Structures are given as C-alpha cells and as structure tokens.
Amino acid sequence: MRARLRAWGVLLFVLALCWGFAQGGGPWLQKRIPMVDRIFTVIEEQDINANAYFYTEIEESYQAERYIQGSLDLGVPGEAGLTLPLAVGILACVGLLWLGYRYLPMD
Amino acid sequence: MVEKNGEIVKDVGKWEWSELWKKEDWWAIWLGFAILIAGMLIYFPHAGKMKSKLEAAEAKYADKAYRTDKFKTVAWYQLQDAKKKVTAKSIPAGKWLKKFTSKPHKWSSNPINAFMLSKEAAEAKKAKAMAKYEKAKAAEKEALAAAIVAEEAAEAAGFSDVALNAKAKNAITKWRDAHLATSKAKKKTKVRPYNQIGYLIGLGVAFALFFAIGTKGMGKSVPKFLLGFIFVFGVAVLSYVAANQATMKHYGIGYAAWAIFFGMLISNTVGTPKWAMPAVQTEYYIKTGLVLLGAKILFEKIVVIGTAGIFVAWVVTPTVWLVTYWFGQKIVKMPSKRLNATICSDMSVCGVSAAIATAAACKAKKEELTLAVGLSLVFTSIMMIVMPAVIKATFPVDKQLILGGAWMGGTIDATGAVAAAGAFLGEKALYVAATIKMIQNVLIGVIAFFVALYFTTKVEVAETGEKVGPMEIWYRFPKFVLGFIVASIVFSLFYTYFNSQIDGLGYSMIDKGTIKGMSDLFRGWFFCLSFVSIGLATNFRELKEHFVGGKPLILYVTGQSFNLCLTLLVAYIMFYVVFPELTATI
Structure with a gap:
C-alpha cells in the first residue's frame, strides 16, 4: 500500500514539475536568455509549428518549394529541373550507399 | 538456431500465403493502403474542378507574371498565391475529415482550451486578432501600391535599367513581407468556438475498430485489445495536449517526446495496467x-x-x-x-x-x-x-x-x-x-x-x-x-x-x-x-x-x-x- 502511494506520489510530482516548467520555468528561462526570447517571438509571430517532425506538417515547406522552384525557373532555366548535375548527385547517393553495403564493417 | 528441450531447432524461414492475413507487417500494408485508397476515392474525382481553377488563375495572371526574367513580378506572386489556394482538401468531405481527426488545440494556461472554446472566448480572441489584421492589411495595401509603381517604372525602361529593376525588386520584397504578416494575422482571425471532446471519442472508437480488424486477423483477442486501446488512446490524447501547450510548442517539445515520457512515467511508477497491455x-x-x-x-x-x-x-x-x-x-x-x-x-x-x-x-x-x-x-x-x-x-x-x-x-x-x-x-x-x-x-x-x-x-x-x-x-x-x-x-x-x-x-x-x-x-x-x-x-x-x-x-x-x-x-x-x-x- 505504501509503495503504491509512493508511486502515485512520484507520478503526480513529476506531472507537477512539467506544469511548473510550462507555466513558470519555461517562460522565465525565455526572458533570461535573449536569443531564446527572440527565436520564440519569431515562432509566435509567424505561427510556425516548431514541433513538426516532417515537411508536410508545416506550410512553410510548400511556400519554400514554390519560391525556390520559381526562382530557378525564372533566373536559370538551364539549371532548373532534371539536369545532368542533379542526376550525378542522385547517382552519387546511390553509389555511396552501394559502397556502404559492400564495405561497412560487420564486426 | 535455438536449442529446445535438448534438441537443436533450426530457425529456417518458410513462406506461407497465410502470412498475408496473419502477420503484422502485411496488416500494416493493408490498413495503410486502405486509408490511401480511401483518400484517392475522396479526392481524385475532383481533379477536373481543381484543374479548371488553376487554368483560371493562369489565364488571369500568367501573361503579366512572365514579362521579365530580371525579377519576380507582382503578378508572378499573385499567380503563386492564387494557385496556392486551389486545394482538394477544401471540399466538404476534406473539411469534415480534418475536424474529425483534429488533435487537441493550442492552449497556454487553461488545459480545458485544448478541448473546448466558448463562443464568447472565441469572439474575444477574434476581436483582438482583427485589430492586428486590419493594421497589417492596410500596411500590405500600401506596400503593394508602392511595388506596382516601382514595377511600372522598371517596365517603362524595358526592364533594362539595373537601378530601376533593383528598386522594383526591393519594393516587391517589402510587399511580400507585408503580405506574409497579413496572412499570418488573417489566420489568427479565423477563431471559431469548438468542442473537440465528442470528435475525440468518435476518433478513438474509429481507431479501435480499425486496428481491431488486423488484431482479429492475427488471431488475437479483440475484446481485450479494445479495452486496452481506451488507455493507450487516452495517453496519446494527453501527449498531444502537452505538446500543444504554448511554452512546449516554443521549445519544440512535440508529441513523440511527450508520448514516450508519459508512457515511461506511468510504467515506471504506478505501472502499466495489465488490461491495457493487449493494445x-x-x-x-x-x-x-x-x-x-x-x-x-x-x-x-x-x-x-x-x-x-x-x-x-x-x-x-x-x-x-x-x-x-x-x-x-x-x-x-x-x-x-x-x-x-x-x-x-x-x-x-x-x-x-x-x-x-x-x-x-x-x-x-x-x-x-x-x-x-x-x-x-x-x-x-x-x-x-x-x-x-x-x-x-x-x-x-x-x-x-x-x-x-x-x-x-x-x-x-x-x-x-x-x-x-x-x-x-x-x-x-x-x-x-x-x-x-x-x-x-x-x-x-x-x-x-x-x-x-x-x-x-x-x-x-x-x-x-x-x-x-x-x-x-x-x-x-x-x-x-x-x-x-x-x-x-x-x-x-x-x-x-x-x-x-x-x-x-x-x-x-x-x-x-x-x-x-x-x-x-x-x-x-x-x-x-x-x-x-x-x-x-x-x-x-x-x-x-x-x-x-x-x-x-x-x-x-x-x-x-x-x-x-x-x-x-x-x-x-x-x-x-x-x-x-x-x-x-x-
């Protein structure tokens, strides 16, 4: 019974610590470190999902794709799209992985 | 090779067709494909409509957009903006799916706001956001007018005056910055009251039944899985609530971290309930x-x-x-x-x-x-x-x-x-x-x-x-x-x-x-x-x-x-x- 109560106590204590960080510790730290404050202000103002793990989870990826594609199409059409150096880059990637497959240490 | 009761048992791989409905890997494929095929059936019939909208955008802006290759014109950006708005997910079925599968909302000090927001609170938030939006909108209008003037001046010189081109490019960049600020501000004005609890219960039931299909196929107990799933889904919801707290969002502590953390906290303190283990x-x-x-x-x-x-x-x-x-x-x-x-x-x-x-x-x-x-x-x-x-x-x-x-x-x-x-x-x-x-x-x-x-x-x-x-x-x-x-x-x-x-x-x-x-x-x-x-x-x-x-x-x-x-x-x-x-x- 005592061990059970202790376990619940630890659980609630850790949750309280998390709450404390969310409501007090985190914002306090943000105000004390100017760089952190500036980055977080940008995140808030631009509504960036800093938690995202994959490119489809943020709108900025799609904006970036259109921007970069448009820039290259307009400015250097010869170097946009499927070019020879691009194909070389892809082949280099495959070649590197093949080398790894052949020669990575097994011990 | 493994030794079993004094005998050597050779672990030889053998393909059996029943794996297709008995093994987890295959069930992952079938269930994943079912969702993807459903998505294709919902959205692909609307391809013609989307194409027409894109053609209309091109007809409106394309000629003006590509007048020069010296810089991106105002019309080029307007074309991109118009195309960006053409999305298949904006059909009614897409909107309903988004609402149904929505995660708990962003909140700062009151965790209830992760699940519900009253009409009054939504109105108050909206009013606050509207003031900022109106200000940003006016600034964008002004920046756009300046960009058009600068672009026309560059065009009058046949886009061959380097200084005028640079001036136009600069003015257009300023307009885009203002445009970005306006669209962010506009997004914040779209606050609506919500009550996510009913949807979350529905979603939990849907997921439980969805994964129960494979569980049945793999020969495991479905009732035990369904019971355990309530607990696992509950902790998943809690993880999203924590991840969507404002401070946590700023620090980039996402749902994966919280899900592992809450799971480990439970299993290493009060213990994972035995009835939850099948899920x-x-x-x-x-x-x-x-x-x-x-x-x-x-x-x-x-x-x-x-x-x-x-x-x-x-x-x-x-x-x-x-x-x-x-x-x-x-x-x-x-x-x-x-x-x-x-x-x-x-x-x-x-x-x-x-x-x-x-x-x-x-x-x-x-x-x-x-x-x-x-x-x-x-x-x-x-x-x-x-x-x-x-x-x-x-x-x-x-x-x-x-x-x-x-x-x-x-x-x-x-x-x-x-x-x-x-x-x-x-x-x-x-x-x-x-x-x-x-x-x-x-x-x-x-x-x-x-x-x-x-x-x-x-x-x-x-x-x-x-x-x-x-x-x-x-x-x-x-x-x-x-x-x-x-x-x-x-x-x-x-x-x-x-x-x-x-x-x-x-x-x-x-x-x-x-x-x-x-x-x-x-x-x-x-x-x-x-x-x-x-x-x-x-x-x-x-x-x-x-x-x-x-x-x-x-x-x-x-x-x-x-x-x-x-x-x-x-x-x-x-x-x-x-x-x-x-x-x-x-």
Whole structure:
C-alpha cells in the first residue's frame, strides 16, 4: 500500500514539475536568455509549428518549394529541373550507399 | 538456431500465403493502403474542378507574371498565391475529415482550451486578432501600391535599367513581407468556438475498430485489445495536449517526446495496467504509420532545389550516415548495430521520422528507438537556438541567408525546428532551409530500403553464421518496407501525372489532397500511439543498459559534428563556387 502511494506520489510530482516548467520555468528561462526570447517571438509571430517532425506538417515547406522552384525557373532555366548535375548527385547517393553495403564493417 | 528441450531447432524461414492475413507487417500494408485508397476515392474525382481553377488563375495572371526574367513580378506572386489556394482538401468531405481527426488545440494556461472554446472566448480572441489584421492589411495595401509603381517604372525602361529593376525588386520584397504578416494575422482571425471532446471519442472508437480488424486477423483477442486501446488512446490524447501547450510548442517539445515520457512515467511508477497491455502494440501502429509516410516520399520534390541543393541533401547525408556508422562500429564499439544505425539516421537524415523508419527496417528494440529519438529531440532544441545565433555572429552578411539556410536545413533534425531557425534569419533563409530539409525527408525511403537490405542480407547473416538464399532473404525482409516503397512510387507517379496536366495540380491533388487531407491526418496519431506503447513497455533499467558508457551520446555528438562541418563545406562549395549564378537567383 505504501509503495503504491509512493508511486502515485512520484507520478503526480513529476506531472507537477512539467506544469511548473510550462507555466513558470519555461517562460522565465525565455526572458533570461535573449536569443531564446527572440527565436520564440519569431515562432509566435509567424505561427510556425516548431514541433513538426516532417515537411508536410508545416506550410512553410510548400511556400519554400514554390519560391525556390520559381526562382530557378525564372533566373536559370538551364539549371532548373532534371539536369545532368542533379542526376550525378542522385547517382552519387546511390553509389555511396552501394559502397556502404559492400564495405561497412560487420564486426 | 535455438536449442529446445535438448534438441537443436533450426530457425529456417518458410513462406506461407497465410502470412498475408496473419502477420503484422502485411496488416500494416493493408490498413495503410486502405486509408490511401480511401483518400484517392475522396479526392481524385475532383481533379477536373481543381484543374479548371488553376487554368483560371493562369489565364488571369500568367501573361503579366512572365514579362521579365530580371525579377519576380507582382503578378508572378499573385499567380503563386492564387494557385496556392486551389486545394482538394477544401471540399466538404476534406473539411469534415480534418475536424474529425483534429488533435487537441493550442492552449497556454487553461488545459480545458485544448478541448473546448466558448463562443464568447472565441469572439474575444477574434476581436483582438482583427485589430492586428486590419493594421497589417492596410500596411500590405500600401506596400503593394508602392511595388506596382516601382514595377511600372522598371517596365517603362524595358526592364533594362539595373537601378530601376533593383528598386522594383526591393519594393516587391517589402510587399511580400507585408503580405506574409497579413496572412499570418488573417489566420489568427479565423477563431471559431469548438468542442473537440465528442470528435475525440468518435476518433478513438474509429481507431479501435480499425486496428481491431488486423488484431482479429492475427488471431488475437479483440475484446481485450479494445479495452486496452481506451488507455493507450487516452495517453496519446494527453501527449498531444502537452505538446500543444504554448511554452512546449516554443521549445519544440512535440508529441513523440511527450508520448514516450508519459508512457515511461506511468510504467515506471504506478505501472502499466495489465488490461491495457493487449493494445500496447508498438510495431503494429508504427508500421501502419510508415506505410502512410511512404505516400509523402515524392521523388519529384528532389528536382526542386536543383543542382546545388542535391549535393547538400543527398550526397552529404549518406556520407555522414556511413562514416558515423563505421565510427560507431570501429571506434566507439557500439554494442548494438541496430542502435548505431538508428542514431545515424535520426542524426543525418531528419530526426524522429527517419529514426522510426530505420528502427523498424532493421528491427531495433523499442529502447533503442527511444534513445535515438531522445537524443535527436534534445539536440534539435539546442541547435534550433544556437545555430541561427552562430550564423548571425560569424557569417558574412551576404552569406547568412542562403549558406546559413542550407547549413541549418542539412543539419537540424526536425523540420519544425529548421523552419523556426530559418525564419529567425529571414524569409530567404527559411525557404532554403525548408527546401533542403524537404529533400532530405525524401531520402528516408532510400535509407530505409538500404538499411532493410543491409540488415537482412549482411547483419542477420553474420549473426546466424549461415549463408542465405533469395527465399530466405524474402522471408526475413521486413515486408512493410515494401508497402512504404510502393506507396512512395505510386504517389510519386500520380504527383508527376497531375503536374504534367497543369503546373500546381500535383500540389492541389496530392500534397493538399490525399496527403494533407487524408494520410497526414491519421499518420501523426498512429506514430503517437506507437510512442505511447514504447513508453508503456519500457523499463528505466533496460533503457539505462543501452546507455552504458555514454556511447550513444558520443556517437551522436561526433556524427553531428562531422555533419555540421561537411554540410557547411559542401553548401559553400556548391552555392558559392560551383553554381554562384544559381545562388544569385534565389
């Protein structure tokens, strides 16, 4: 019974610590470190999902794709799209992985 | 080979057709495909309508948009904005799906707001946001007028006056900044009252029944699974609530971290309830999520960044992966090859998503995935803050945006953190960083296939000490990887097919249709369920065993340091030595 109560106590204590960080510790730290404050202000103002793990989870990826594609199409059409150096880059990637497959240490 | 009751039992792989409905890997494929096919049935019939809308946008802006190649005109941006609004997911079914699968909302001090917002509170928020929006709108109108005047002046000179062109470009950039601020402010005015509780209960029931189909097929007890699922889903909801708290969002502590944390906290204090264990199915959820992830690996995306970016994203990354793996085996002497491979992927490719795919492909233990993800999350938060500061302080001003953006995009693990760090430097840095990260994301498919092949045909062979034939390789190969690859190839082909009809249709139908309007809505939940399961089944002591001597940390830090140096060097060479004219256009 005592061990059970202790376990619940630890659980609630850790949750309280998390709450404390969310409501007090985190914002306090943000105000004390100017760089952190500036980055977080940008995140808030631009509504960036800093938690995202994959490119489809943020709108900025799609904006970036259109921007970069448009820039290259307009400015250097010869170097946009499927070019020879691009194909070389892809082949280099495959070649590197093949080398790894052949020669990575097994011990 | 294993010894059983004094007899040697040879573990020989044997293919049986019943695997198709009895094995977890195949159920992951069937369930993942079911969602993707449903998405195609919902959205693809609307392709004609989307195409017409895109044609209308082109008819309105295209002629004016491409008047010059000296700079991007106002009409060019207006064309992009008009095309961006054409999305298949905006059909009524798409809107309903979004509402039904919605995660708990963002909140700051009152956790109830994660689930519900009253009409009065919504109105108050809206009124506050409207004031900012009106101000931003007026500023944008003014900036647009100035941009049009400057562009007309440049046009009057036949776009051949360098000074007038530069002035127009500058004015257009200012208008775009104002436009960005307005659209962000507008988004905040769309506050509506909500009550998510009913939807979350419905979603939990739908997921329970969805996964129960496979559970039944695999011959496990469905009632026990359904009962346990209530608990696992509840912890998943709690993880999203914590991740969507304002401070946690700023620090980039996402649902994966919270799901593992809450799961481990429960299992190591009060203990995971026994009745919940039948639903603690890490592999089942993760593999289904990975098949859905495959649909997002669109190969056409890699041609976007062009020649310079591909070397940063697709040559540096495998180099770092291989060198770090070698370092882990030969120098650090990692006790587990699987942990080594998982850390290499999350550090060099793209954090959590790559770690999940690699761990599943090489059959890593749940503790190994937890460690790799934990390391990635900690270093992502640090790098998101430190890297832009270092770039600002040390890079020449003219190289901060593109070189800095490419450096951060190639090295910071998680996409959200890349965007935040990029946005801090400026819009151009954000775009370069996000594009490099997007192309790296596509590499997950290649790396997962490589890892699955390497571990099946080399590592497992070395471990068993026996040569294996093609059938044995097929038997051992993680089948869900096939589902992942098939989904990627099929959706890449659809993406290219739609884009061949009219530019932007792939974006409307795939990116903003089947992916954002279907697979993405479910994938996040499935990964969250798998991380909750990892936590609920992980013991602190077991986790500690994998951290002996701090080897995983040494491996991550060394690999990331090498990644930082090589990415910076290659980005500089590619963007400023080999292709400077390409860089000048960005």
